[in-house]
Every structure is written in C-alpha cells, then in structure tokens.
Amino acid sequence: MRASDRAYAALRDDIIEWRLRPGTVLAEVEQSERLGISRTPLREALSRLTAEGLTTTAGSRGVVVTDISLEDIDELFELRETLEGKAAALAAERGDAAVFLQLQGELLEAPALISAADPARHDYYELVGRLDSAIDAAISNSYLAQAMRSLRVHLVRVRRLAADDHARLTAAAAEHAAIAEAIAAGNPRLAQAATTMHLHRSLSHVKATHKPH
C-alpha cells in the first residue's frame, strides 16, 4: 500500500472519529513526522481530504479541519434526502428483488446484533453498509453513486456526534427494513417515502441528542 494511502486513511479516520477537532491546522512537517512519511505523499493525502470537504486550505496557514455546525447538518440531510430518495426509487425500479428481500430479513433480525456486547455496533453498521452497497449496485448510475459516497463520509462524522443508543438503533433498523421491503416490492414512491421517513427521524435524533464538542 502506498504511503499516501496510509496517510489519507489515517487522517480521514482521525477527522471522522473527532480525534482531530474542527479548526485544527494540519501542518505538513508536523503531520508527516507524526505519520512517519515524507511531505510529498502527505500533501497528496491532504489534497484528497480537501477535495472531499473534510479539510479546507485556509490561505497560507495550511489546511484546517472543517467544522460541522447544526446548519451544516440541516444542509447535509437536505441533500441526503434528495440523493438517497432518488436512489431508493431507482433501486425499486431496477434492483433485484431477491437481494433486498434477503436484506429485509436480516434487518428484521438486527435488534439481536444491537443488543449484543459489541459497543461499536460493528455488525449492525456492516449490515446497514451492505444495504447501501446493494442500493448503489442496483441504481447502476455511477455519478449518483459517487455523489452518495462523498456524502457518507460527512454522515459518519455526524453520526459520532449523536448518542447511538439502543432504542434509536432498533427503530432505525426497522426503518431500514421498510426501505428494503419497498425496494423489493418494486415500489419507487414507497421506497422514496420510506427513505424520507428514515432520514427525518435520523435528523431529529441527531439534533435532539447533539453533544457539543
């Protein structure tokens, strides 16, 4: 694996997990020494982060970690509702019903995953990730898929702001199951509506349990 890839992954994780707080300046020499690489691959990693919107170049002060305010979260979910609603509708039109029926079944069993002794909810998020991937594959639109991928980076960051308690995750699993069911049924409008419902409830939950950093 290339050094620039490792630097990108490390910095990306540090930002997403809020170990690098918004406003932190990422000086090239400092970070290259911390990660044990040279400045050249680090610069490439920083450009990629900036292209994704996780950092911005603040004049000649180097790059700084971007902030996410409550207004940003509103904007983020506005775009997310647009993109994922359309994606769910397209998946209902073009997707393979069997795949989403299978996912619906797994999602209905998801509460077992959440109540397990996995504090990071790894299995649960992996299942949700599989639903996202299935939708990506079903829509067969690389531009839309790319737009959603670039959004999800910011959403993972927002998710860390909220308290993902057991009750919310159980409800979210049911909402995801409803989306999968609508897609499997080949009903675009229902799939879009289920997505809208899920995102609105997610947004409400995030804003209600927002822990200021």
Added chain:
Amino acid sequence: MRASDRAYAALRDDIIEWRLRPGTVLAEVEQSERLGISRTPLREALSRLTAEGLTTTAGSRGVVVTDISLEDIDELFELRETLEGKAAALAAERGDAAVFLQLQGELLEAPALISAADPARHDYYELVGRLDSAIDAAISNSYLAQAMRSLRVHLVRVRRLAADDHARLTAAAAEHAAIAEAIAAGNPRLAQAATTMHLHRSLSHVKATHKPH
C-alpha cells in the same frame, strides 16, 4: 498563481475542449515538460482532476482521460435532474424574487445575444452561468451547491459533443426564462417542473445531434 493551479486549469481545459481525447494517458514526465513545470505540482493537478472524475488512475499506467459514453450521459442527466430540480424548488422557496425577475427579463432578450456574430456564444453562456450562480446563492446549501458544481464540469464537456445550433439555444433560453419565472413566482413545484422539462429537452437534443469522436 501557483504552478499546480496553472497545470490544473490547462489540463482541465484541454479535457473539456476535447483536445485531450478519452483514453489519452497523461504521463507525468511528458505533461510536466509540455507545461514547463516540475512533476510535483503536476501530480497535484492530476489528483484534482481524478477527484473530479475527469481522469482515472489506470493501475500503474498513470492517469488516463475518462470516457463519456451515451450511457454516461443518461446517468449524468439523471443525477442532474435530481439535483437541479431540487435546487430550483429550494430557490423558489428561499430566493429573492427581484433577482430572478431581472434574470427572466434578460433571458427573454437572449435571442439577440445568440444571433450576434459571437461563434462561441460567450454572452449567452455567461447569462446562463449567472442564472446558475443565482440559484446556487438562493438555495443556501453549500453541499448541494458543491454537488452541482462538480456535475457542471462534466456537463460542459458533454455540451461540446452537441451541435449548439441557433434554434436549440433560442429554445433553451426560453426554457431558462421559464425556470427563472417560476422561481421568481415562489412556486417550487413549477420551478422543478420547468427544470425537468428543460433538462429532458437538452438531453434529447444532445442525443439527437451527438457527434461521435
């Protein structure tokens, strides 16, 4: 201006104007010598182009200019309809009516710009660009605006494929005027419908007059 910025702008223009055809490999040493800069800033330019989707890294063969097929154009317009439809609706809800009334008036006079002896239709495209900027400003959603900006790069490239004849541009100006009118009237659903109409006609025209390269 930085050398990497100049390299980025030069390569971006070369790709958009189809001087660099899809499939062309952009070898680092070759391009850095052609542009009179070193490899370091050129690599930064290439990463930016790759992040935008204008190029892709093809294994160890360096980066190659991405292709745009007819299926890509369908996907592109599918996403464009989603994003610009939502943007028009939001602009109708949040925008300043006076701004869009003014733009509507100018767009109704646009045929005069098109029939002038400007083969590049510079004034006309500048006016359309002002409408895009006004919508960007009105929606006050940086994520959505960013997503549309990254799309427009590809759209300019597609536009070069079509024969932008006088008749189509005149009709397009009227369609743009209709969008501006709906936004000025504060009617989100009408604004979205007008956008859908315009994009469908644009897509039909592109596919009808497509010049294979």
Added chain:
DNA sequence: ACGGGGATTTCTGTATACACTGATTGCGAC
C-alpha cells in the same frame, strides 16, 4: 508604554534525485 519597522523563523510551493515496481524486449533453449 506603545507603535512601527525590520529581521528572523517557520511555513508552503517547487524542483530534483533516488528507489522500486512493472512492462517490454531481446536472447537463448527446446
């Protein structure tokens, strides 16, 4: 004591040298 100017230092931006990987070509053997 406060303000301004200059010098120093620390940063980014660029160039270049080096290393390593992967491909291509040529030579030899079957």
Added chain:
DNA sequence: GTCGCAATCAGTGTATACAGAAATCCCCGT
C-alpha cells in the same frame, strides 16, 4: 519457430533540498 526467462528501461512513488512568502517577534524610536 515459439515459448520462457532474464535484463533493461521506462515510469511512478518517495524523500529531500532549496526558494520564496508570510507571520511573528524583537528591538528601536517616539
């Protein structure tokens, strides 16, 4: 003649050295 292996070469990935700019700090003057 063809297949295989090896050697060379081209080209990317990385490190480092240098230059230029900007910010900060210190010193001097008022």
